[in-house]
Amino acid sequence: QVQLVQSGAEVKKPGASVKVSCKASGYTFTSNFMHWVRQAPGQGLEWMGIIHPGDGGTTYAQQFQGRVTMTSDRSTSTVYMDLSSLRSEDTAVYYCAREENSFDIWGRGTVVTVSS
């Protein structure tokens, strides 16, 4: 079945970077865009951007431009989200979600904690 498996929890210091992975299986990896969405503790969902795993094309939300980089590795069917210059407000659960008639399949999320 279609599955998105994300990397484990991370603890980072302010100013550092974090790279979260999302490994896809059960479908043709290059056929669907992949979103990244985050959710701060007790808050709602926030769209970060989208990548096409086939050609690596990306669109980032304006508030993350310059700090986020999304990449894909077709050999391992994995997409990555790299967020730099971390601050405490970046503490959140980071989700990948497949784009197939909107956000049809979600990963379980990766907790990123930014703390000194």
Added chain:
Amino acid sequence: QAGLTQPPSVSKGLRQTATLTCTGNSNNVGNEGATWLQQHQGHPPKLLSYRDNNRPSGISERLSASTSGNTASLTITGLQPEDEADYYCSAWDNSLSAWVFGGGTKLTVL
């Protein structure tokens, strides 16, 4: 970044009908309709409906979605305890070239 507007909370009784709303503008909800997601505490969101009343397989027929102008609605009939969750709407905004989300509505089934 401008988002969509949802009421923070809605409470309804068991077996009653709840209608959740999501207000945007002509660049997002009014243009391509809305996507609806359900999230139970501690779990990732789950797709309920896309581009108005298109339900993925396995989603209950008790759920229906619609759009009127710039406002999208999700109606849940015959409320059950498992319907108690947070509900989010989302839409592509063609002026921002970005997906936008509502702040979410917490549905309580009494």
